[in-house]
Amino acid sequence: MPLVVKTKKQSSKVKVSDREKASGGVGGGVTRAVARTIPGPSGNMERAQAGGISAGQAAAMALQNISERGEKLSATVDATENLRNSAMNLSQRTGKLVEKLEKKKWYNF
Template identity: 95%
Template sequence: ILVVVAEFEVKVIALPSFSQLFVHKCEEIPLVKAQATHVRGYPVLMCLAADGKIVVLSLPSLRILHQAPFLPHSVEIEDAICQKMSFSEHGLGIYMASPSEVEKYTICSELAEQAADSLGELFVACDLPEPPRNNSSFLKGVSSMFTGAQRQDSCDVDAILSDREKTSGGIGGGATRAVARTIPGPSVNMERAQAGGISAGQAAAMALQNISERGEKLSATVDATENLRNSAMNLSQRTGKLVEKLEKKKWYNF
């Protein structure tokens, strides 16, 4: 059979007699694009109407199977959307929604249900890192030193001494002696950090040195093993020659 599609009429013609079998007329809205395809194993004709609707006709009877709005505006044959739109097998189709977007659609309910399973993820879900701890560390002093902000936990030596006098003034009734304690500041924390970095570097250097020494010892062990193997082979060869010589020697030659 031959399927002929015009703007306002679709005909199914039998070959080779060229007799008209079925006809479908579009009285008000013309067709701008059409293609024969298969849906669930049955031949159909997918058409795009000028009002933006997709019309599905059965073949060869040309009965309307499905009709649904697709484009939000009307189109004509000369429009670029007709050149950027394509129908495919199993009721699938594709068109360019914008210069940077391509959309895929289908008129088959089975494929529409499977579309959710075939969707991918743009981002891979991962666990969030643990929040930073509020415990004080040497980095607190370093950060305050570089930012220039004053430390909130600074202590007043006079306040400490006055509190000590109040607590111990009643004992003995005499003059109290207070001992001031130096509170480490950002510079001390920086020195500790530098010392820790130096010690870590020294430990890494010692580890590398130990690895190199171990490699040298392993190389020496391999060389000694090779020498022992060569000596054993030489001894075996000499022993074999001596045995052959004794076997060939007559008993009366002893």
């Protein structure tokens, strides 16, 4: 029985041709990624650890961010209330103007 020795180059050709046979010859042996990784919360933690931030410092930063977010939200609520009050005032003034103009005669006899 003869001994068959394949080199790396030959074995890779066999793998490509096997892959083409299995996939029906589609794609020309080129593979592509189907999914990609999306960094999640663990990525943020890894960056924090790489930056030399301790857990206490990260917690303090998170509390500060929450406080700033609360201040921004309060400012938004105040601005919304001011806008609502201005709109109500404009509506009342417009109503009075409409009544005044309805009573005014627009024709001269």
